[in-house]
Amino acid sequence: MFSRHATGLGLGWGWSGSARVLVLLPLLAIPGARRIDGSPAARVADDSGATVPALDFTSDRTVRFADIYKFPLRATSRARGAKGAGHLRIAQSPFGIALTADGHLVYDLEVTIEGLRAPRPSGGTYVAWLTTPELDRFDKLGPVEPSGTFSYRVSTMNKFILLVSLEASEAVTKRAGPTVLRGVSPSGLMQNMESHELFSTMPHD
Amino acid sequence: MTDRGCVALRRITRSFAATLLGVAIVPSVAAGQERPNQPARNGRTLEWRMPVPPIQMPMLPGMMAYRPPMTPFLPGIGVDPSSLPVARPREVVNLADGDTLDLAAILVRRVINGKTFVMYGFNGQYPGPLIVVKQSATVVVNFTNRIDLPTTIHWHGVRLDNRFDGVPGVTQDPVLPGESFVYQIHFPDPGIYWYHPHVREDIQQELGLYGNMLVESPDPDYYNPVNREEVLILDDLFMDREEIVPFGEEAGNFSLMGRFGNLFLLNGEPDYHLSVKRGEVVRFLLTNVSNTRSYNVVFGDARMKVVGADISKFQREEWVESVFIAPAQRYVIEARFDTPGEFAITNNVQAINHVRGEFFASVDTLGTITVSEDPAEANYAGQFLVLRENEDVIADIERFRPHFDRPPDHELVLTLRLGEVPSIVVQFMSIDTTYFPPVEMNDAMPMMNWVSNAGNVRWILREPATRRENMDIDWEFTQGDVVKIRLFNDPNSIHPMGHPIHLHGQRLLVLERDGVRTRNLAWKDTAMIPTGSTVDLLVEMSNPGRWMMHCHIAEHLEAGMMMAFTVTPSDARN
Numbered sequence: 001m002f003s004r005h006a007t008g009l010g011l012g013w014g015w016s017g018s019a020r021v022l023v024l025l026p027l028l029a030i031p032g033a034r035r036i037d038g039s040p041a042a043r044v045a046d047d048s049g050a051t052v053p054a055l056d057f058t059s060d061r062t063v064r065f066a067d068i069y070k071f072p073l074r075a076t077s078r079a080r081g082a083k084g085a086g087h088l089r090i091a092q093s094p095f096g097i098a099l100t101a102d103g104h105l106v107y108d109l110e111v112t113i114e115g116l117r118a119p120r121p122s123g124g125t126y127v128a129w130l131t132t133p134e135l136d137r138f139d140k141l142g143p144v145e146p147s148g149t150f151s152y153r154v155s156t157m158n159k160f161i162l163l164v165s166l167e168a169s170e171a172v173t174k175r176a177g178p179t180v181l182r183g184v185s186p187s188g189l190m191q192n193m194e195s196h197e198l199f200s201t202m203p204h205d
Numbered sequence: 206m207t208d209r210g211c212v213a214l215r216r217i218t219r220s221f222a223a224t225l226l227g228v229a230i231v232p233s234v235a236a237g238q239e240r241p242n243q244p245a246r247n248g249r250t251l252e253w254r255m256p257v258p259p260i261q262m263p264m265l266p267g268m269m270a271y272r273p274p275m276t277p278f279l280p281g282i283g284v285d286p287s288s289l290p291v292a293r294p295r296e297v298v299n300l301a302d303g304d305t306l307d308l309a310a311i312l313v314r315r316v317i318n319g320k321t322f323v324m325y326g327f328n329g330q331y332p333g334p335l336i337v338v339k340q341s342a343t344v345v346v347n348f349t350n351r352i353d354l355p356t357t358i359h360w361h362g363v364r365l366d367n368r369f370d371g372v373p374g375v376t377q378d379p380v381l382p383g384e385s386f387v388y389q390i391h392f393p394d395p396g397i398y399w400y401h402p403h404v405r406e407d408i409q410q411e412l413g414l415y416g417n418m419l420v421e422s423p424d425p426d427y428y429n430p431v432n433r434e435e436v437l438i439l440d441d442l443f444m445d446r447e448e449i450v451p452f453g454e455e456a457g458n459f460s461l462m463g464r465f466g467n468l469f470l471l472n473g474e475p476d477y478h479l480s481v482k483r484g485e486v487v488r489f490l491l492t493n494v495s496n497t498r499s500y501n502v503v504f505g506d507a508r509m510k511v512v513g514a515d516i517s518k519f520q521r522e523e524w525v526e527s528v529f530i531a532p533a534q535r536y537v538i539e540a541r542f543d544t545p546g547e548f549a550i551t552n553n554v555q556a557i558n559h560v561r562g563e564f565f566a567s568v569d570t571l572g573t574i575t576v577s578e579d580p581a582e583a584n585y586a587g588q589f590l591v592l593r594e595n596e597d598v599i600a601d602i603e604r605f606r607p608h609f610d611r612p613p614d615h616e617l618v619l620t621l622r623l624g625e626v627p628s629i630v631v632q633f634m635s636i637d638t639t640y641f642p643p644v645e646m647n648d649a650m651p652m653m654n655w656v657s658n659a660g661n662v663r664w665i666l667r668e669p670a671t672r673r674e675n676m677d678i679d680w681e682f683t684q685g686d687v688v689k690i691r692l693f694n695d696p697n698s699i700h701p702m703g704h705p706i707h708l709h710g711q712r713l714l715v716l717e718r719d720g721v722r723t724r725n726l727a728w729k730d731t732a733m734i735p736t737g738s739t740v741d742l743l744v745e746m747s748n749p750g751r752w753m754m755h756c757h758i759a760e761h762l763e764a765g766m767m768m769a770f771t772v773t774p775s776d777a778r779n
Contacts, residue, residue, distance in 0.1 A: 018520060024778045058565075066694045068640070068736070068737045069719075069737060089719055090643055090718065090719070090738070092723070093525075093529065094514070095529035095530065096500075096718065096732065097528050097537070097644055097735060098531045098533075099527055100527065101501075101503050101526040101527045101553060102555070103554035103566065103646065104555055105642075105643065159563065159564055165615070187640050189639040190559070190562035190563065191639060192561050192562040193560050193561075194560065194561055204392070
């Protein structure tokens, strides 16, 4: 049933598709649900007596800005000591959620930078860019100073890498210079699970 | 590494490890597998079948075999569908002040894409009758329940007499099958409203019990002049190859994400079509009656502007390129069709594929519009190009400005408590929860959703100040109070998602989102609270009674995400 081969986790033990089915099926044990009638009061009373919580993430905190809208900018070896952060806010919209016609979220992106060395005279300028995780497209955000806060509208990528590079001038249209800061949008934390062993033989339609 | 990065890495590592460990911990065979099926109907037994997930999000093999631990339910058990009336498109009912409408919820036979289904309908229609009344009118609705479940009617958004709000256990008893209830509805505000049951909405609303009310202002210039007005209801139905996917009889299912449909209906039609003439300006009054789905609606390449929201016009009209509309919300849109041809009305979203950890463009056609070569009889291009400032709305809202900057009177946290679900599901959820979109635009977690129900998921409105939750929260106000409510959608629960929060019987302003003041206000009754966001609502407590506040994702409501508050009449103080 089990065969020894390498897995993505380096644990050494893999298992065949049929073995997965046999082993995983019994895992799916769920306690029975209770009868619920149409009355909210009854429903709540019933819910409150429901199964013992396995996980309780409730908290009393109320914070104004959740960290899922913030991400750090880290310096490359060319800019040791520099740092920064990106802060996304859902852009104003009469609908509350701002979307483009093709469904991209529209964010106001605030970029804060600290500690970049000022370029030498005629030594170029720092420029901020957005790119996809595949690096197949670069959208220029605009020039940035070695320190400060800069605001942009982001509406073309739901998942992106933010780069700051040192360019010949602020007029450049293509990124060519060395990267000094980079960060990944919070959506970049989404995991690709295709490589996980459990998903390798998933049935499709 | 940042704290967040560490947490994410820990979660992933823990998840992978626990997933592998999980195979060694073998509990008993799934209880759900042994649940009874529903009795035979028309020669076959109603069984749970795992809906085929989207091709982008295949299921784990074991998940395909899982069956919910409830009896599957679809309406009309033991009824020969051919004995039921064929549902017919909605009719317009104009009611004058004092008029009476007889309204019955009944079983109907619907044929959709060549297949016959037993569904529900108000007066046998899909959607229910479009009730057109004048502002300040009061009408009587004699309602009779002829379906197989207890029910009520909630008149969504209408600031009516509390006795007729249609909430079982709060304002009335459920109307049992065969029984009747008389509603008296007063319409103080012009705009587009809707009615639906407030008992097991996840079943009854999904299966066709919904309709609109159009309340006309006596001011002929209340809206802009247009060539035509279209009242559009957005809905989605969840089907598999053979049948509507069953509901849990004892409790709601799909409680985690809610029930995302896969068949789109405009005004109950899978192939809605509208013909207009070149240059026509059309006012669309949109209502989203879907259990769960939020839409991003685009009308071909037509230029459009947003005019109004749930309960009023906006302070200022705005050009928009699409319409984001959450469950239960309404928007008034005006669009001009300049170019002859055929155009699709589409739902354009960037959906999430959690298996690949990426967004992908998803476009679904909701209907079509044909623009003929013939020019429109009346040309309203000039008026359309002007973005109106609505002085009446601005003046009305200005009265509340003294309340804008004061601290909130009440705070709520939106969160989730998860009961016993398979450990492997929890582990994969932990992987998934490294990122949450502000609003879920697709069912990105079909595996987790399939194993969730109102018995193992409890959605929560939690008041930090009192540590009370849901119906244990007890707020009391006096008529005339203006109350600021701060809602925080906690991103640290195991599965946060955006919640459309609806207040009964009152009107509200979405004052501020994440510290940013809303520039263009309109009175609303339902506000989307995105994941991780803090939203301040300013509520005018104008209407006495005991009222509900809840998430309008039907499955979240069934899983407990509701509370009540009391507004005492101002004359009761004397």
